Amino acid sequence: MKGSNKATVLSLAQKCKNILASNWQGHLNTIKSDAKGSKQDIYTSKVKYILKRGKPYIWVPENELHNVNTIIDERGSFSVASPFPGPLARLLKSMNKFPARVALTGDVVPLKDKKAQSAAETLKEVMLSEEKAVKEFSYTVSGVLSSSNQLSTSRSENLKELLDGGEKYVIYKFNLSSCMFVDGNGGTHEVDFEDIEKCKADLLAPYSAKLIDGINQSEARRRALILFCFIYLNVNARDAYMLSLDRRGFDVLGKVRSKAMKDEVGEYQWKQFRITFKEEARDVESFCHQLVQMEEEAVKKVSSYSGLG
Structure with a gap:
């Protein structure tokens, strides 16, 4: 297992x-309009979406102002944050940090009947696929997910209202023209449009919110993260949370003592660390299997260090 404090x-x-693949909601911004045309004011609201062939398809309630704005001016922007459920949200807020997010600009194009129907069918497929996968997860995966909050971390649960018939929606395709990555400190990084078009989302992404929350809501797994910092990074952490994950490994927020001046005791601060897997996780099963293996390995190593093994 390789440890690294490099997040990139x-x-x-x-x-x-x-x-984009890990979330299901974002903030849509369109230019306010009136009978004379577009104004410079921006109207913003939270909307739900899915990805289809790598592009966002957005469901906007029928009574939303976006539906009027886009008739006059199709230009818009769409911002999606990395999911940060449960304890992680409270921690980031206390640190005045924000989850990393994607800021897209482009055209918000309404779908005609047949294409709207096709998008709705894709939505059903996405939801059924996730629900089926969750039911078929092994005992190991279920053990990791068991602590997560189903209502706040399940994409299928959060998208259900789009199909339950309680509200009417207009479906839009977001044709992006530019993309920015905004890191946790608010720094912006322009992303090459061609790179966005070429790359595919990690297979773990749709389940990352559930995995992260399941780990962070479990005291035993949080203690394991502290052990990971010690065993794999040689860092003494007082506390730790899972921050993000992907097929290559995961990022941990560890509470470590800061460097102090001579004759002073350093205060504790939260610092981000990277732990890389021995081999890439092909799917959720593989991720959880490697995580559990690491937990067992870390416990054995700590026991041997303390002379108990």
Whole structure:
């Protein structure tokens, strides 16, 4: 197992694709309009979406102002954050940090009847596929997911309302023209459009919110993250949370003592670390299997260090 404090393992394009595939809601911005045309004011609301062939398809409630705005001016922007459920959200807020996010600009194009129907069918397929996969997960995966909050981390649960008939929606295709990656410190990085088009989302991405929350809601797994910091990174952490994950490994936020001046005791601060797998995780099963193996390995190593093994 390789440890690293470098977070830049994936390309920016891959990070963007993973964020888009891991979430199901984002903030849509369109230019406010009136009878005379577009104004410069921006109207923003939270909307739900899916990815189809790598592009966002957005469901906008029928009574939303976006539906009027886009008739006059199709230009818009769409912002999607990396999911940060449960304890992770509270921690990031206390640190005045934000989850990494993707900021897209482009045209918000309404779908005609047949294409809208096709998008709705894809939505059903996405939901059924996820529900089927969750039911068929092994005991190992279920053990990792068992602590997660189903309502806040399940994409299928959150998309159900789009199909339950309670509200009418207009479906849009977002044709992107530019992409920015915004890191946790608010720094912006332009991403090459061609790179975004070429790369595919990580197979773990749709389940990352459930996995991260399942790990962070479990005291035993949080203790294991502390052991990982010690065993694989040679870092003494007082506390730890899973921050993000992908097929190559995961990022951990560890609470470590800062370097102090002479004769001073350093204070504790949260710092990001990277732990890389021995081999890439092909799917959720592989990710959870390697995680459990690491936990067992770390416990054995700590026991041997303390003379108990």
